[in-house]
Amino acid sequence: MKVSLFITCMCDIFSPHVGKHTVELLERFGCEVDFPSQQTCCGQPAFNSGYLTESKVAMKQMMRAFKDAEYVVGPSGSCVGMIREYPKIFAHDPEWREEAEKLASKSYEITQFLVNVLGVKDVGSTFEGKVTYHPSCHMTRILGVKNEPITLLKHIKGIELKELPIKEDCCGFGGTFAVKNSVISSEMASEKSEHVSETEAEYLVGGDMACLMNIGGRMQREGKKVKTLHITEILNHRE
Amino acid sequence: MTLKISDLSYEERVQEGIENDFMRQAVASAQGRFRSGRETRAEEIGNWEDWRALGEEIRRHTLNNLDYYLEQLSDEVSKRGGHVFFAEKAEDANAYIQDIVKKKKAKKVVKSKSMVTEEIGLNQALEEVGADVVESDLGEWILQLDDDPPSHIVTPALHKNKEQIRETFAKKRGYTKSEKPEELALFAREQLREEFLSCDIGITGCNFAVAESGAITFVTNEGNARMVTTIPDTQITVMGMERIVPTWEELDILVSLLTRAAVGQKITSYVTAITGTRLAGETDGPEEFHLVIVDNGRSKILGTEFQSTLHCIRCAACINVCPVYRHIGGHAYNSIYPGPIGAVLSPLLDGYESHQELPYASTLCGACTEVCPVKIPLHELLILHRKKMVEEEKMSPKLEQLAMKGYAKWASNAAAYKMGAALARPALKPWIRQETIKKGPGPLKEWTVNRDFPAPAKETFRAWFKKRNKEAPHHDEDL
Numbered sequence: 052m053k054v055s056l057f058i059t060c061m062c063d064i065f066s067p068h069v070g071k072h073t074v075e076l077l078e079r080f081g082c083e084v085d086f087p088s089q090q091t092c093c094g095q096p097a098f099n100s101g102y103l104t105e106s107k108v109a110m111k112q113m114m115r116a117f118k119d120a121e122y123v124v125g126p127s128g129s130c131v132g133m134i135r136e137y138p139k140i141f142a143h144d145p146e147w148r149e150e151a152e153k154l155a156s157k158s159y160e161i162t163q164f165l166v167n168v169l170g171v172k173d174v175g176s177t178f179e180g181k182v183t184y185h186p187s188c189h190m191t192r193i194l195g196v197k198n199e200p201i202t203l204l205k206h207i208k209g210i211e212l213k214e215l216p217i218k219e220d221c222c223g224f225g226g227t228f229a230v231k232n233s234v235i236s237s238e239m240a241s242e243k244s245e246h247v248s249e250t251e252a253e254y255l256v257g258g259d260m261a262c263l264m265n266i267g268g269r270m271q272r273e274g275k276k277v278k279t280l281h282i283t284e285i286l287n288h289r290e
Numbered sequence: 291m292t293l294k295i296s297d298l299s300y301e302e303r304v305q306e307g308i309e310n311d312f313m314r315q316a317v318a319s320a321q322g323r324f325r326s327g328r329e330t331r332a333e334e335i336g337n338w339e340d341w342r343a344l345g346e347e348i349r350r351h352t353l354n355n356l357d358y359y360l361e362q363l364s365d366e367v368s369k370r371g372g373h374v375f376f377a378e379k380a381e382d383a384n385a386y387i388q389d390i391v392k393k394k395k396a397k398k399v400v401k402s403k404s405m406v407t408e409e410i411g412l413n414q415a416l417e418e419v420g421a422d423v424v425e426s427d428l429g430e431w432i433l434q435l436d437d438d439p440p441s442h443i444v445t446p447a448l449h450k451n452k453e454q455i456r457e458t459f460a461k462k463r464g465y466t467k468s469e470k471p472e473e474l475a476l477f478a479r480e481q482l483r484e485e486f487l488s489c490d491i492g493i494t495g496c497n498f499a500v501a502e503s504g505a506i507t508f509v510t511n512e513g514n515a516r517m518v519t520t521i522p523d524t525q526i527t528v529m530g531m532e533r534i535v536p537t538w539e540e541l542d543i544l545v546s547l548l549t550r551a552a553v554g555q556k557i558t559s560y561v562t563a564i565t566g567t568r569l570a571g572e573t574d575g576p577e578e579f580h581l582v583i584v585d586n587g588r589s590k591i592l593g594t595e596f597q598s599t600l601h602c603i604r605c606a607a608c609i610n611v612c613p614v615y616r617h618i619g620g621h622a623y624n625s626i627y628p629g630p631i632g633a634v635l636s637p638l639l640d641g642y643e644s645h646q647e648l649p650y651a652s653t654l655c656g657a658c659t660e661v662c663p664v665k666i667p668l669h670e671l672l673i674l675h676r677k678k679m680v681e682e683e684k685m686s687p688k689l690e691q692l693a694m695k696g697y698a699k700w701a702s703n704a705a706a707y708k709m710g711a712a713l714a715r716p717a718l719k720p721w722i723r724q725e726t727i728k729k730g731p732g733p734l735k736e737w738t739v740n741r742d743f744p745a746p747a748k749e750t751f752r753a754w755f756k757k758r759n760k761e762a763p764h765h766d767e768d769l
């Protein structure tokens with residue numbers, strides 16, 4: 052099966068290791084992974100800030116970049132969620148509507164792809180440690196991916212999964228919200244950090260690097276030892 | 291007209307909220323109760339999503355045919371001896387009600403809970419003509435004694451704890467007992483009983499008006515709306531023009547959604563319907579009944595992309611799940627409509643100028659959209675507001691406009707993107723210590739007040755991938 056990796060600008064620049072784990076995971080399950088180098092950013096920073104015109108040029112670039120892809124898989128619920136919104140955004144644009152629909156229907160977040168397309172439940176990995184999982188908002192509410200990450204994590208050998216209190220609450224990232232409303236944003240991150248501590252987990256795991264950067268940045272500032280990991284880091288973990 | 295409740299700036303209000311530990315504890319625990327209540331009730335009713343879809347359909351149908359149903363309602367109310375007044379603006383509604391007060395030489399007006407009368411500033415208008423106004427909803431009464439605005443649309447005194455309420459009662463009404471809720475409630479009941487018995491006019495809000503019968507319905511837990519609509523001879527109901535259902539059947543569905551979504555109850559203690567005046571041969575009902583239907587900017591929303599905002603049944607489920615509201619409380623929104631629905635509705639009723647921070651007071655987490663019992667896409671409407679403010683109102687900061695223009699150039703061209711991505715680390719180099727930025731420049735400054743920020747990686751993913759695939763390149767074209 053041919054899979055085109057959608058790295059997301061965030062992982063491209065800040066967390067390339069997440070991309071490596073994603074590629075290795077996909078290859079482990081027999082996918083042939085390519086990287087369409089014309090890809091940039093999904094458009095979300097501009098779209099969510101109200102700059103529709105600016106976001107659309109980014110979206111068009113993405114549609115061009117992945118035109119020939121069979122499947123598009125990315126390590127972010129939020130960015131893949133954005134792509135899945137393209138059909139709505141281009142609904143009245145005869146030139147791009149079809150492309151938007153095509154791209155949306157072949158795009159998947161990595162855990163969603165593993166579970167729902169490849170039919171994998173047990174990736175066969177081992178990870179020793181106490182782990183709590185933060186379900187990021189766009190992953191669960193926009194993309195609708197709730198159970199897939201848990202299914203995969205539950206099958207990891209050695210893992211001790213701890214339920215995060217009020218896990219569905221946003222961590223406070225929210226793109227430009229984190230800067231425009233930084234006071235509120237950091238209060239939200241602090242509460243999340245408290246909840247992580249309550250679980251006594253050593254690792255906070257999530258499917259969106261932006262949220263992990265926010266919670267992790269807060270925990271680090273508080274001097275906590277909890278490590279943040281992208282879910283692919285656990286799924287691809289070998290002894 | 292203004293929905294505003296304070297003259298402080300947004301930043302000041304947010305700070306006040308965040309520093310108010312009492313309020314935050316009260317809000318967090320109330321949110322906890324409401325959320326689990328709503329979830330249990332939603333599960334219990336089964337196929338909650340089908341119910342929501344039905345709720346949405348009913349609201350959409352009603353709004354698409356609002357003219358028809360308003361006329362029907364108005365005819366039915368008139369048939370039953372009521373007077374109907376359409377108020378285009380807040381002032382029109384207030385003037386009409388002031389007139390009644392003057393004609394009746396009323397000294398005391400008792401009200402049951404109503405957000406729309408808060409919206410139009412009715413209490414002040416009544417005081418202007420010399421009437422003594424008493425709020426009879428427990429939460430509203432507490433706030434009235436304290437001269438404090440509501441912070442929530444269902445439980446207006448949510449931000450107060452029982453100790454604070456005891457203090458208010460003691461200071462304002464000579465209360466001497468403990469902060470036990472039962473004792474507090476009993477005291478309020480005794481005090482309010484006096485008010486009911488001595489009032490001249492009763493004013494209510496309206497949860498839903500039933501067009502087919504001209505009935506006005508109230509969904510309450512305290513029973514005060516029954517007192518307001520039973521004792522005084524003159525009764526006035528004030529309703530937003532969208533608060534209407536075609537028949538009892540739709541009412542049934544919407545009330546089921548409302549009580550479950552609002553407070554996690556299958557049904558409230560009282561669901562009351564009143565129909566017009568006492569007609570010949572009838573034994574009860576008021577001598578005079580007025581229905582004031584308030585537009586106040588609503589008809590401008592009809593037919594626009596924001597129409598679904600008028601679907602709102604004021605259950606506050608969106609407020610109860612909102613993590614931003616959780617930390618700043620209702621007053622920080624500086625509108626009598628706080629939380630997600632307030633952030634969408636306030637700029638529509640009152641203009642962007644007065645509420646320009648509200649569309650941005652959200653992380654767009656979508657929790658509101660997920661719970662709304664009539665499926666209002668609240669977070670999408672917030673984005674739509676932002677878009678209007680950016681593209682039509684041109685209200686966004688110049689620097690942001692420039693940054694977004696830059697973003698568009700960067701994200702629409704892979705070569706520019708690649709260069710920008712590679713430059714991120716060198717550009718931030720002076721601030722990087724041990725792969726972390728503790729005090730960042732520009733927009734990062736705000737971020738790094740309370741959080742660390744990671745350094746961009748030494749090598750981008752695409753650079754790594756290209757190297758990895760050197761020996762066996764796939765179809766990725768070189769840049």
Ligand code: SF4
Nearest residue numbers: 602603605606608662
């Ligand atoms: S917007 Fe929806 S959830 Fe919020 S108060 Fe209105 S009906 Fe309830």
